[in-house]
Amino acid sequence: MAISQSQKVDFLYKKLGFTKTKTGLSVDGTISGTKKAGFGEQFASPLIIADGSVWNQSELIPTTPPGSDTSIVKGYRVATALRMTVDPTVAGNRSFIAYTTFNNTSSARLTNWIDTQFGNDYVVKVYAGDPNSGGTLLPAGGTTGSDSWFFDYSSGILQFHDTSIHSSIDSNGTNVYIVGYRYIGQTGVISIGDDTNFGDLTVNNNFKVTGISTFVGPVILNNNLDVSGVSTFAGITTVTGNTLFTKQLNVSGVSTFNDAIGGTSGVFSGSLNFASGAVTSGNLTFINNRGVLFGSGNPFQIYHNTGTSIIEHGGSGSLDIKTTHASGSVDIIVNTNQTAAKFTSTSSAELYHGNEIRFETTGIGVSVLAGTGNTATIAGPQFLILDPDGVGVNTGVVRIKGDLIVDGEQTIIKSTELEIADFIVGIASTATTDALADGAGFKIGPDNTLLYEHNWWYKFIT
Numbered sequence: 512m513a514i515s516q517s518q519k520v521d522f523l524y525k526k527l528g529f530t531k532t533k534t535g536l537s538v539d540g541t542i543s544g545t546k547k548a549g550f551g552e553q554f555a556s557p558l559i560i561a562d563g564s565v566w567n568q569s570e571l572i573p574t575t576p577p578g579s580d581t582s583i584v585k586g587y588r589v590a591t592a593l594r595m596t597v598d599p600t601v602a603g604n605r606s607f608i609a610y611t612t613f614n615n616t617s618s619a620r621l622t623n624w625i626d627t628q629f630g631n632d633y634v635v636k637v638y639a640g641d642p643n644s645g646g647t648l649l650p651a652g653g654t655t656g657s658d659s660w661f662f663d664y665s666s667g668i669l670q671f672h673d674t675s676i677h678s679s680i681d682s683n684g685t686n687v688y689i690v691g692y693r694y695i696g697q698t699g700v701i702s703i704g705d706d707t708n709f710g711d712l713t714v715n716n717n718f719k720v721t722g723i724s725t726f727v728g729p730v731i732l733n734n735n736l737d738v739s740g741v742s743t744f745a746g747i748t749t750v751t752g753n754t755l756f757t758k759q760l761n762v763s764g765v766s767t768f769n770d771a772i773g774g775t776s777g778v779f780s781g782s783l784n785f786a787s788g789a790v791t792s793g794n795l796t797f798i799n800n801r802g803v804l805f806g807s808g809n810p811f812q813i814y815h816n817t818g819t820s821i822i823e824h825g826g827s828g829s830l831d832i833k834t835t836h837a838s839g840s841v842d843i844i845v846n847t848n849q850t851a852a853k854f855t856s857t858s859s860a861e862l863y864h865g866n867e868i869r870f871e872t873t874g875i876g877v878s879v880l881a882g883t884g885n886t887a888t889i890a891g892p893q894f895l896i897l898d899p900d901g902v903g904v905n906t907g908v909v910r911i912k913g914d915l916i917v918d919g920e921q922t923i924i925k926s927t928e929l930e931i932a933d934f935i936v937g938i939a940s941t942a943t944t945d946a947l948a949d950g951a952g953f954k955i956g957p958d959n960t961l962l963y964e965h966n967w968w969y970k971f972i973t
Contacts, residue, residue: 515537515540517537517539517540518536518537518540518542520537521533521536521538521540525549525556526556526558527558528549529552530555530556530557530558531549531552531555531556532554532555533547533552534547534552534553534554535551535552562699562700563698563699564698565698565699565700566623566698567698567699567700568583568697568727569629569696571696571727571728572584572625572629572694572696574630575632576630576632576633576692582695582696583694583695583696584625584692584693584694584695584696585693585695586692587689587690587691587692587693588690589642589690590643592638592641592642592643592646592688592689592690593621593688593689593690593691594613594641594685594687594688595607595608595613595669595687595689596608596609596610596613596614596615597684597685597687598668599616603676604671604676604680604682604683604684605670605672605676606668606669606670606671607668607669607684607687608620608668609621609668609669609689614685620667621667621693622665622666622693623665623667623693623694623695623698624662624664624665624667624691624693624694625664625691625692625693625694626664633691634691635662635664635689635690636648636689636690637649637651637662637669637687637688637689638687638688638689638690639677639679639680639686639688640679640686641686641688642688642690646686646688647677647679649677649679653673653677655675657674657675658671658673658674658675658676658678659672659673660672660673662689669689712726712728712729712730712731712732713730713731714731714732714734715733717734717735717736718732718734718735718736718737719736719737719738720738720742723741723742724738724741724742724743725743725745726743726744726746726748727745727746728745728746729747729748730744730747730748731748731749732748732749732750732751734751735754736750736754737754738754744766746765747765747766748765748766748767749766749767750766750767876891877889877890877891877895878890878891938951938952938953939963946965948963948965949963949964949965950962950963950964951963
């Protein structure tokens, strides 16, 4: 005698409802023997899901279906409903399959339909006729009491399992349409060492990745991050522990690293890249005094992919770059031919630009203009102060290695001693004749003068 229907149902009940294997007989069966309810079974028998079937970006499925397709959700809406292909292996037009191309069983089968566990609006709707032009909605429970249907969301199979099918379905089964949504994101179990692509991610312990990593959604890492492959952060990223990168890092989102980049060992063997447009669509923040650490001989470069600009800072914050190694330098490159800024181990700084370098805080800034030919200009506000050896101390030395020409109206010297090494001091030297130099001379004290009078060698007036 074949296994009874009640025993088959009991097996599925225990397998699906309790993830247990069936050892005892059906509780309500008529066969003699030990009866066991689902919770009374001892041995686990969970469903096995192949790693390639796991939706590893399912957390990015919104609770309400999106109005247009995304990289995660593909919609078959009323205007674009999917026309189902009748299963030729089943008589009576009772089974329909979702294919990419209608009535082409060699085209790709459309699987991974999103069910109502992600939101009630993901329920699949079945129509007799195109719903975009007045098709008839077929309720899952049927309309006559004998024409209900069932849709398998995993396989994309529609089955009319009742005693009859709806009368609006034509005799060839060519007018059945469905409205629903499919998951088209990445599938497969993420294994350490594999190339990985993450959506939303929160990790409270140390996180280590040895393959290529792409973070497309918000990432919160509450401990250390160790990445050995090329990594791309496209979303909002916060890392509170030490961060070790040994390959290229690309940032196009908002990323905050709350501790040392490179970890306590200070090893950074890769490069740090801002994706094109990152300065406007995202930013990168390093917090704590240790800043960005790099291994010996590994350069630190920030550049724009188009090669036309390096760093654009549009906010109110500041950019600090430090190097603490005994040798080497930090270079900021304008393009492949010119260094914009160079910070060396001897604490010197070299700034280069083909047009203007501007230093500004909250007031009027100071600009260094290239000008034309061999002439450059340092421009500033109405009052420009050079204050060496401490602000406001009025000590120190400003040395000019060359001639000094003052074009202003007044030259005021408030020092206690004036030493002139030249043998001749020129006064009224711009006068082209002796007559034009008349009245030139010195003022001594409040009202004593020593002046040149053209008709005399000199005239002393008290």
